[in-house]
Amino acid sequence: MSKKNRIICGLDVGTTKICMMIARGRPDGSLEVLSTGYANSSGLKKGVVVDLDEAAASIRKAADEAEGKSGVSVDWVTIGAAGDHFQGFNSHGAITIEGNHQEVTAEEMAQVIRAAQSVPIPPDREVIHVLPQEFFLDDHGGIQNPVGLFGSRLDVNIHVVTCQSSLNQNLINAVNRAQMRVKKVVLQQLASAEAVLTRDEKELGTAVIDIGGGTTDIAVFIKNAVQFTKVLPVGGSHFTRDLAVGLQTPMEEAERIKKESGTLLTERILEGETVVVPGMGTRAARSVPRMAVCEILRDRAAELYELVKDQLWKAVENERLIAGIVITGGGSMLDGMLELAEETLGMPVRQGLPLGVQGLTEELSHPVYATSIGLALFGAEEAGYRKRSIGKTNGSPGLFNRILSWAGN
Ligand SMILES: Nc1ncnc2c1ncn2[C@@H]1O[C@H](COP(=O)(O)OP(=O)(O)OP(=O)(O)O)[C@@H](O)[C@H]1O
Numbered sequence: 001m002s003k004k005n006r007i008i009c010g011l012d013v014g015t016t017k018i019c020m021m022i023a024r025g026r027p028d029g030s031l032e033v034l035s036t037g038y039a040n041s042s043g044l045k046k047g048v049v050v051d052l053d054e055a056a057a058s059i060r061k062a063a064d065e066a067e068g069k070s071g072v073s074v075d076w077v078t079i080g081a082a083g084d085h086f087q088g089f090n091s092h093g094a095i096t097i098e099g100n101h102q103e104v105t106a107e108e109m110a111q112v113i114r115a116a117q118s119v120p121i122p123p124d125r126e127v128i129h130v131l132p133q134e135f136f137l138d139d140h141g142g143i144q145n146p147v148g149l150f151g152s153r154l155d156v157n158i159h160v161v162t163c164q165s166s167l168n169q170n171l172i173n174a175v176n177r178a179q180m181r182v183k184k185v186v187l188q189q190l191a192s193a194e195a196v197l198t199r200d201e202k203e204l205g206t207a208v209i210d211i212g213g214g215t216t217d218i219a220v221f222i223k224n225a226v227q228f229t230k231v232l233p234v235g236g237s238h239f240t241r242d243l244a245v246g247l248q249t250p251m252e253e254a255e256r257i258k259k260e261s262g263t264l265l266t267e268r269i270l271e272g273e274t275v276v277v278p279g280m281g282t283r284a285a286r287s288v289p290r291m292a293v294c295e296i297l298r299d300r301a302a303e304l305y306e307l308v309k310d311q312l313w314k315a316v317e318n319e320r321l322i323a324g325i326v327i328t329g330g331g332s333m334l335d336g337m338l339e340l341a342e343e344t345l346g347m348p349v350r351q352g353l354p355l356g357v358q359g360l361t362e363e364l365s366h367p368v369y370a371t372s373i374g375l376a377l378f379g380a381e382e383a384g385y386r387k388r389s390i391g392k393t394n395g396s397p398g399l400f401n402r403i404l405s406w407a408g409n
């Protein structure tokens with residue numbers, strides 16, 4: 001296999017699927033998708049590794065597929081991680097600007113960010129993201145890059161994401177065991193947001209909600225900065241489990257029924273509509289009213305959105321999310337998820353499909369690809385092929401260089 005230059009690889013290690021995306025950075029700063037690989041994940045629960053060998057094997061399977069399609073072998077990957085051991089908090093720091101002219105230098109900008117980070121972190125946790133939100137010079141805010149500006153006191157607000165070191169290391173070990181090295185770990189919803197949000201949405205105020213298999217991951221953006229992050233340990237597999245328990249049917253059947261017959265728009269179900277539900281073990285299949293099936297799903301969805309609502313309330317207090325909510329991840333595919341979100345959260349809701357790939361390929365324009373596309377975008381930033389957009393400190397115009405094209409397989 002050839003090792004091509006400017007290769008970037010995003011690896012979404014999800015609870016239900018592993019998705020690998022191999023892309024190439026172009027000289028103009030855009031990305032070209034070369035191939036994708038997909039595998040059902042095993043050895044992961046609620047976003048964390050519970051069986052190292054199984055997790056490594058499913059990661060390798062997705063990697064083999066992506067490598068086989070593009071003929072590119074991958075060394076370094078940017079991985080997405082979730083799990084409710086991830087925690088986000090906001091912090092503040094301030095320094096005095098030295099010198100005659102009191103012009104802020106890049107070193108002073110770094111220094112004030114370090115000052116904001118001087119919050120004790122428990123020894124079993126580590127920092128994975130430090131995201132500047134806003135700088136202030138002599139109390140004048142709204143500054144995203146203070147370098148070169150004059151003032152005597154520099155303040156910054158930042159958002160910090162930490163995780164439990166051992167669980168993070170388990171994920172890295174699983175990738176290493178699959179013969180790849182980890183360049184960066186990115187909180188999944190930040191990657192998804194990178195792929196699905198527009199610059200305006202980030203500026204005006206939007207919450208991205210990535211409803212995965214094992215977790216629901218929230219990130220709130222206001223003024224083009226991350227204000228809040230939270231991972232809830234509930235996802236689409238809980239919907240499936242509820243069906244399996246409530247209907248007394250195997251998990252695979254419950255998953256199929258959810259996708260084929262599930263809807264939260266119960267008012268649209270016709271009287272007399274039924275679903276054939278296979279029994280457990282040797283028990284016979286039976287016919288169950290579709291309404292009964294969908295009420296189970298609706299109860300779970302309503303409960304999930306109540307949890308989300310509590311979190312959003314904490315996150316934004318009186319500030320409004322002017323651009324509303326963007327829902328992505330496989331869980332957003334359940335019929336009626338968007339409508340119920342609008343009803344429960346009282347805000348406009350749209351589905352988040354990866355932007356920039358729309359119209360290029362049907363295959364990539366799907367919510368389950370949001371994280372892996374976002375990871376490739378993060379990887380491109382890390383490698384310097386693309387300017388930063390989240391918590392940017394260099395005054396870049398933000399999200400404009402997305403995936404440009406699909407090279408096909
Ligand atoms: N058409 C559909 N209708 C209902 N649910 C769906 C549909 N398609 C996918 N799902 C659900 O989406 C979930 C998987 O979503 P996704 O691939 O985003 O999760 P993941 O990234 O593997 O998990 P996580 O992000 O929690 O680690 C599963 O629970 C699956 O049942």
Ligand SMILES: [Mg+2]
Pocket residue numbers: 014015188210212213329371
């Ligand atoms: Mg996911």
